[in-house]
Amino acid sequence: MNDPERDPVVIRAIDELRRLPRVDAARVQRIVAAAAALRVTPPGDDPLAHPRLWPRLWRVAGVAAAAAIVGFVIHGFVPPRTGNGVAAPIAAARPVKTLAVNTALHESSALPIPHQFVLNVRGAKRVSVVGDFNEWNRASAPMERSADGTLWSTTISVLPGRHMYGYIVDDSLFMLDPSEPKGRDPDLGAEGSVVIVGRP
Amino acid sequence: METYYARSLRFARAMLRNPDDAEDMVQEAFVRLYRALPRYEERQRFESWLFQILGNCCRTANTARHRERTHLVDDAAALERVPSRDNPSERFDHEWGDEVRQALADLPEYNREIFLLHYIEGFSYDEIERMTGVRQSALKMRVKRACDSLRARLSPGMGGGR
Numbered sequence: 001m002n003d004p005e006r007d008p009v010v011i012r013a014i015d016e017l018r019r020l021p022r023v024d025a026a027r028v029q030r031i032v033a034a035a036a037a038l039r040v041t042p043p044g045d046d047p048l049a050h051p052r053l054w055p056r057l058w059r060v061a062g063v064a065a066a067a068a069i070v071g072f073v074i075h076g077f078v079p080p081r082t083g084n085g086v087a088a089p090i091a092a093a094r095p096v097k098t099l100a101v102n103t104a105l106h107e108s109s110a111l112p113i114p115h116q117f118v119l120n121v122r123g124a125k126r127v128s129v130v131g132d133f134n135e136w137n138r139a140s141a142p143m144e145r146s147a148d149g150t151l152w153s154t155t156i157s158v159l160p161g162r163h164m165y166g167y168i169v170d171d172s173l174f175m176l177d178p179s180e181p182k183g184r185d186p187d188l189g190a191e192g193s194v195v196i197v198g199r200p
Numbered sequence: 201m202e203t204y205y206a207r208s209l210r211f212a213r214a215m216l217r218n219p220d221d222a223e224d225m226v227q228e229a230f231v232r233l234y235r236a237l238p239r240y241e242e243r244q245r246f247e248s249w250l251f252q253i254l255g256n257c258c259r260t261a262n263t264a265r266h267r268e269r270t271h272l273v274d275d276a277a278a279l280e281r282v283p284s285r286d287n288p289s290e291r292f293d294h295e296w297g298d299e300v301r302q303a304l305a306d307l308p309e310y311n312r313e314i315f316l317l318h319y320i321e322g323f324s325y326d327e328i329e330r331m332t333g334v335r336q337s338a339l340k341m342r343v344k345r346a347c348d349s350l351r352a353r354l355s356p357g358m359g360g361g362r
Binding site for chain 1: 201202207209210214227230233236296297301303319320347351
């Protein structure tokens with residue numbers, strides 16, 4: 001294999017391409033300030049804001065996911081999901097929450113579709129769904145407990161497409177959805193559950 | 201931050217089908233970066249995280265542009281306005297920098313991105329492997345193909361160069 005670094009033409013091209021464009025410092029500051037202001041979750045409010053917490057969360061997430069699967073087998077019932085807007089029993093009478101979804105990288109013509117998230121977890125006091133559709137903000141989509149206290153659910157409007165998400169249990173535990181495939185966050189490399197909303 | 205911004209802008213201009221979208225895309229990447237900061241894990245270098253996000257934004261934008269362009273080719277009048285590279289009378293008089301950027305733009309996106317990350321942004325193959333999930337042997341092959349294409353386009357007597 002020829003070493004491109006020894007080819008004068010390629011070296012010259014690389015030198016040309018390495019030239020940095022001029023930037024207006026004031027403009028950069030404005031953009032950075034605007035980006036910082038758009039952050040939805042303040043650091044103190046986000047359980048995922050503490051990098052040192054992550055290894056512990058992932059360890060307990062594995063145990064909790066296994067517990068949820070066992071709970072599912074024993075309980076034997078989880079309502080169907082409603083990716084195409086079909087009402088599921090647990091949330092049929094409840095209004096659908098509309099989230100401030102990030103539309104920047106989605107088709108402008110795409111409309112949010114109601115999607116029900118359901119988690120079977122015993123003994124929890126609070127559960128919320130967090131994902132790329134709500135900027136991983138635990139306060140955005142709290143879930144409601146079923147009468148028997150084991151099923152948690154919420155229905156929210158989500159833009160069609162592939163989304164990564166998880167659940168925050170009792171404000172401290174991040175759990176994957178045991179009934180959906182796992183994936184890796186393209187930006188962070190962290191694991192999350194994957195759902196495709198609006199798939200025909 | 202200005203240096204990161206300038207490097208991001210350079211990368212986005214080289215990656216995008218429409219370089220005019222570069223500033224918007226850098227802005228989008230910065231917004232995503234700030235939103236995801238709470239989930240940033242220190243095991244990853246900040247710089248490689250930024251370019252991973254920016255690369256994702258650019259690929260998404262290129263896909264959208266491709267859809268638009270695919271739609272436009274149905275417009276016969278628009279097709280007639282596109283200058284032909286084979287017709288000497290319509291060939292633009294590019295400066296060297298323009299020629300380099302055009303040759304780069306003509307590379308397949310997957311070769312161009314790795315070439316830029318390695319030779320222009322200075323990431324090692326180890327880092328790019330972590331960023332993209334592509335094995336190093338494949339990365340090196342993509343960079344080699346990119347270099348071969350650039351050399352063929354830009355070398356004097358081979359249809360390019362000055």
